[in-house]
Amino acid sequence: MVKVLDRPVRRGSKLIGYVSQRTVVDPELPLRGRDFVGFGLDGEKWGFSLPSKQRAAQVTEALRAVGALAYADAPVGKLSGGEQQRLFIAQALLSDPKIVLLDEPLSNLDIASASEIVKVVDGLRRSHGVTVLFVTHDINPLIEVMDRVIYLAAGRAAVGPVDQVVREEVLSKLYGYHVDVIRVGDRVVVLTP
């Protein structure tokens, strides 16, 4: 039997936070960032949530953790992609998960927002003690913050710590053609043709 966190797999675990691949949020949606994040706390429960100080404090704390307090009361649909991404992450954090799955959280983000999101996630995994599984097409923004890589290419996989996988000979073998791994100062960049 497959077990995750010593429990049999079932649908809808609070121990796993999930940020889906970015979906378009209707600009006219009558929902504030705060309400949106709140679904992470009790979105699956029937009925409606009555105003509660404890609930509001938990939501505010999650917003603070991702640096989204400044626009917590703005309509979700009117925020930028990077701002919305922080809200998605805050929502995933609220169920106090042990594992957070992020599906392509950097897609459609500009370089600055992408590196901001990477910083936020890296900070959270340290402060909240969560395991982060981060799916991305572009490994470069993540190279300095990853513990382990599962590198999938051409139907094959290379698994291991960053310095063992992100190497010219490993990646070139994986792709089946030559890949450059360049060191610039203390940064590592993967260049595919």
Add this chain to the structure above:
Amino acid sequence: MLADPGVVQALLAGVIVAALCGFVGVFVVMRRQSFAGHAITDVGFTGGAGAPLAGLDPLAGLLAFSVIGSIVMARLGDKIRERDVATGVVLTASLGLGALFLFIQTRYVSQPAALLFGSIFAIRSGVLLTTMVVGAACVIALAILYRPLIFSTVNPETAAARGVPVKFISTAFLLIMGVAVAEAAQLVGVLLTTALLIGPASAAITFSRRVPWAILFAVIFGAVQMTLSIFLAYASYTWPPGGKGWPVSFFLGVLALGTFVIARFFSAGDSRRSESNEA
């Protein structure tokens, strides 16, 4: 005019139905199901037109077909694109059937006309009570679905990952919508029910930042539009061509459009202001 028991009944039933449609409509607009909302009323029309052929009450046929239609639509399509195609398929099949029913039962022509345009001043006894009971049931059902419904509307994948039964909620919601529009259709007719479902809700949503506020405004707009329409329809007995009142549906349609345009205008001004503040 309030001495006329027909008008009082019309006002009571009309306001209940308009408020209910405003409430349901906020979710319809958020879920982008306006087309499905309109289609269900047309499917209901087929039921209403066909019921006399089976010796049944047209209103029973209307309700039965609205409910069946909404379940079929929910089962056929899930994603927005599939959903519109599924809705279109059910709609055309049903309208074809409706045309056949009308063709067969030429002797009942007056009833289908009432189905299309409603007969709010001629509410039969018992309808007011049914409207109240059904309306209350819809509101209770929506209150129970409320939070997971909004969650799965905004973010279906994450909601599913958290264990929200997204498919069940989507079917249950279409069912509630089917019942609400059938209630509205018997008063204002199937053609103008969409004005009650979409008009107040879309106007309310343009300037609301929170779902509860959008619902409150939609309910108020719906109730006010209905009341005004009934008053205007009553007053129109003395207007040209004379001797006959203008249809309530006409006023509802015009007021729905008017409210929406005004709400758009205000919300456009609002967003320009906030943009210039940021700059």
